[in-house]
Amino acid sequence: MVRLVGLSGVGKTRLVQALFDARIGSLPLPPSLAVYTNLLDNPDPQPTGLASDLIATRTRAILIVDNCPPDLHRRLSDLCAASGSTVSVLTVEYDVRDDQPEGTQVVTLDTSSPELIEKLIRRRFPHVSEVDARTIAEASGGNARIAIALAGTIERSESIAGFSDVDLFERLFWRERDRDHALLRAAKACALVYSFNGETLDGDEAELPRLCAFAGPLLEHRSRPSAENPCVASGAAVLSSRWISRAG
Template sequence: MLQALFDERIGENPLNKSIVIYTDISDSPNPDPINFAERLVALKSRFILAVDNCPPDLHRRLGLICSKPNSLVSLITIEYDVKDDQPEETEVFRLEPASTELIEKVILKRFSHITEIDARSIANFSGGNARIAIALGNTVKRGDNLSQLKDSDLFIRLFQQRNEPSKSLLRAAEACSLVYSFNIQLSENEELELLSDLVGMNVQEMYRNVSELMRRDLVQKRSVWRAVLPHAIANKLARRALENIPIEKICSVFENGGSERLLKSFSRRLSYLHENEEAIEISKRWLKEDGLLGDVSNLNELGITLFKNIAPLNPELTLSVIERVFKISSAGTFFTRSNEFYNEYTRLLRSLAYDKHLFIRSAEILSSWLWLPKPRTFLFEITLRTWSLK
């Protein structure tokens, strides 16, 4: 997609491709982008520095370097999951999924033997993701008929990609999909070991399976990090994992495995599965009074992250957990601005208030934090003020 900015055939005023310098963080570039950017700025010449798979912290540091006085270097970074807390001088452009009609045209042009009916089936299954559509198109032989296949059949076809079926590979993919990302190094962390434990697999076999998934373009890398992508596939695999692995086993591995980072990553995956029964059951387990997140008045930074991530799974129960503290007269400074997580809780309550069934209850708690009297009388004012919370 970055190439389109420099393509004279697309749009108007393309960028000058003779001054662009590109790197992908997943290739471990040498010199590193920070040092290289500083050198470019020192040259006082016009350059465009493009950094693919660029994490937010690296983007911020590069932005500070390239925006120095007298700098002639422009910065473009590409990241799959862009957050809302970008620096002020950063413009964010989001690529949305393509239309079904556009994906269908791509398939028909790329695969002359695929019929219009099958191209439409592929386009519908891909959810607007061209990479999924093309990978699935590569599995179609002349004379195949996809129109009668279920989504589950198309998924297996995409996963196997003309290879022999492998239960071991599928189990590994399911385990890895339960987290947003994981560390592949064996000598310095236990993340791969924990994921292996989920499906009763040794670490060496898991490593081999992850490598094979990369070859099938279902796992992507950034340095030592791996992730099942695109998320449309990861979410399908995660739902299978939650159905195939006992909840007690999953919770035990992530809660007691000793990796806070992996636990956060697991909760982030759960946030995408709000219609999955097993994911909702885990949220209930965590939010009950004696559960992992049952007492929100004593949550640390890890706890508040987990709490925010699983809130979409069960909004009413999430609100009830906050209400449990609200009803305790000895809540102390929890409902004051002295609460270090004041912003996180008020933003969460604002989000919960979008549900008409939860609006009154959320507004009453917000009014306590915002020091407004008679909350039911001032609901409109509360609504206006919640929009401006930082």
């Protein structure tokens, strides 16, 4: 049982892909054993059901579950760590808690160095100057997703040299949208926490209504952030099932 954790946007899913890529490193895992699913896709069958079927048929497999919440990881751990199991499990999420099930090896993927981010931007966005790539790398805090999103706002023959941190944030957040200061206030309230339940609106587990108190009237309607929301579209936030987490 392995659990890969880290901030959204640092490259966890890409690292998992690299484990099965014969072109990278040595001793790659056999691609034929990989069974991948992402909880955001509402898979059918669910991972626990699939794991049970694989074990029942004595099928050797490496089950990879992306955006896997801690409770599902625990159920998979109980199921696949049992004697006679033929399934190895690798789960991926932003989970930063320390209370992992016994027998789970936790691997934490940290942010990248500014030098690596700069190389990434120069390769993916050839029109971005060396100076701008360095500015993006420093502003991103080593988060590749934020760096790529910010680089995507730069047009050819344009430069962000001399931009302040506030200028860069606003460029990333608004991205040619009409400025809505109430929405910005809501984003600041959401950024007070690492992640929150953006779906449950009533009961003890309802977290979005509590954030409404900080954000003011914008969130009083208590709607779930969507992919069109500036925080999500810009890469500053990530939807994961019913959870919304900061990208950095």
